[in-house]
Amino acid sequence: MSDSMLIDPFGRKIDYLRISVTDRCDFRCTYCMDEDATFLPRRDILSLEEIVQVATSFVALGTRKIRITGGEPLVRKDILWALEQIAALPGLEELTITTNGSQLEKMGQQLFDAGVSRINVSLDTLKRERFEELTRRDKLDQVLRGIETVCALPFKQLKLNAVILGGHNDDEIEDLVEYALTHKMDISFIEEMPLGQISHHDRAKVYISSDELRDRLGKRWQLSASERSTGGPSRYFDIAGESQQIGFISPHSHNFCSTCNRVRLTAEGRLLMCLGNEHSKDLKAVMRAHPENVELLKQTIIDSLVLKPEKHHFNLEEEPQILRFMSATGG
């Protein structure tokens, strides 16, 4: 049970923090960023020490789970140091990461040793040419070797995340589930979210609902709704005869705001209350003006929760109101 001291005006207990440690990435997924994406200047990005300071404050306030994401978190220099510090915080139950998998072959063992307990690996296709089209990088084999590396280690859970774009990779959902089951991994299918305007990419045209995916998968596997809930936009299904689960992350078709238990720290140190709104608090400004004042940081975090909106508003028919990209806020 969580004893979080962070409770928002709608009575929701916030015990889950997602931290984007960089907006940079070694891939250029078409739905996430342009090939010539511009990145924040280094001085605007939180230092690893500042990230650890925010994590420490959150854990002291009752946060039990932290997910490290990006951009690509594993391309950030010295990230293992920060992971070790965060994993060792007394009271933290879970340190998890979301990664594109490119560094896992090299870093899998170190991640385990640092105290990471779960890894989500993003994998949208098993076809080499399509992988290169989607990520603009020819790195499928490297990612697959990375997955083999972490599968051989005793992580608590490994999961695949696949963004499904209609007419692009929806023909692979069955193959992706087969791959996940063979590797004893769970798998989540993600609906694309309208975050940021990307050239040559019409989001409404490629939208495919989670319900449609589930109906299709239901023809091949016997799926039943699972009790498991993460407080987020994921719904999980048990697969008859298997110990793995299939999840659907669907911000459009299912509203999950009433159980939202999370906030996000952006790479530039903004505490973001909701993925679909701009409400935020600049924690970097507080830390840089008062570097030693831990109590002030904690109080700022507590006070900022009044900004958490009741729900988000995504609409594919309209121009995105959210001009941030997922890479800057952490997916």
Ligand code: SAM
């Ligand atoms: N680079 C890492 C990775 O790809 O896993 C971590 C960051 S990435 C932003 C986190 C997740 O967000 C990935 O699974 C990615 O596919 C997903 N993502 C990125 N842009 C998205 C969008 N517009 N809609 C839905 N998911 C998106």
Ligand code: SF4
């Ligand atoms: Fe990089 Fe992840 Fe965005 Fe792909 S989804 S460009 S891997 S941050």
